[in-house]
Amino acid sequence: MTQIINSLSEVSDRYDALFVDLWGCVHDGVRALPDACAALQEYRRKGGCVVLVTNSPKPRAGIAPQIADFGVPEDAWDTIASSGDSARAAMFQGVVGEKVWFMGEPERDDDFFKPMKVIENPVNIQRVELEDAEGIVCCGPFDPMADPADNRPEFLWAKQKGLKLLCANPDIVVDRGDVREWCAGALARLYTEMGGESLYFGKPHPPIYDLARRRLAEIGKHVPDSSILAIGDGVHTDIDGAMGEDIDSLFISGGLAAKETKTNGQPDPDALDAYLNKEMANPTFTIGHLR
CATH class of the missing domain: 3.40.50.1000 (HAD superfamily/HAD-like)
Incomplete structure (x- = not known):
């Protein structure tokens, strides 16, 4: 059963790197989500590494300016692995x-x-x-x-x-x-x-996780899977992918599944359990919104 947490900082010191979904977690397709960006900035200040792992069809070079336009600060992430690449x-x-x-x-x-x-x-x-x-x-x-x-x-x-x-x-x-x-x-x-x-080639399929690991290696980070936390709001992309790679995951219930999980700040525990059981997903942790 998933553990509901109140902030990323409750568990982040267990991990050396985060594989973070973009859409629905860091921005909403129009603007950055300030609490999420602040949480990633704090994680990086403490020495953690953030890989933005996105199912965007854009190449990495096109994603960086796009999220900057949305207001995602450059110091909230280290590198990008996209389904497009x-x-x-x-x-x-x-x-x-x-x-x-x-x-x-x-x-x-x-x-x-x-x-x-x-x-x-x-x-x-x-x-x-x-x-x-x-x-x-x-x-x-x-x-x-x-x-x-x-x-x-x-x-x-x-x-x-x-x-x-x-x-x-x-x-x-x-x-x-x-x-x-x-x-x-x-x-x-x-x-x-x-x-x-x-x-x-994107989440939940293996090629994008191989790419994310290579992007970590490009910046001199060699992180074992046991020290990686995947974060995302898609149970059949982010969470299924993490489960397939045998890495821990943090489910953002206030994204695509906000209605099903009755997320109002935080998910309703019974609605969350019913949803995860129905979708046969088992994230390590769950939070309403990344913060």
Whole structure:
């Protein structure tokens, strides 16, 4: 059974590094969450290391200025591991071919196709129409408010042609302020349900955790899994991922599951237990909001 805590500082001295989700934990898609930022700043002042582990399809270089615009201070984190970078590496290695049909918002997601210096002999990726594609690269819906089922006709054709779908963001939904939006994970789930093959590289899947560990090593931190705490508001991304990696986790109940856990400052214990049992999740700790 999860332990409800009142602040990160109650347990943070047990850990040398944090794997912290961004959306719903550190910002709400519009602005930074001040208490969360303050908690991470304090943790770093005491010597801890913060890796922002996000299912954003953006490369690391695009996330830093974005969260700065939201008001997340630079001294609240050390490095970033994104689903986008993990998926980009796979794309440039050719996992869905050279000619790809792109799903997403071009102005937002163009950086996904920028070359990666760390990939030797990268595939020459070309964006083409669906009928000419060898695979699908999905950074998100064309319209984040539209029903994912609107894509069934294209997905049926793609499945029949045996196209693989590379999912750059396994999240199903996010809350942008008070507005809930669909993410690439909802499209990948639909494609899989229709019999297509979806490839995932963000939480809860192993590649992004491998990337997070490599990002720690890049800054000279070699931290055993027993000294890492994963923090996030998605039971099927952040918490399932942590459980799969056998690392401790802190569930933020006031994010995506605020209604189900009856979180008003802190979760209602009975509602929290019912929700976690229903979702078959077992976070080490739970808190209403990161602080």
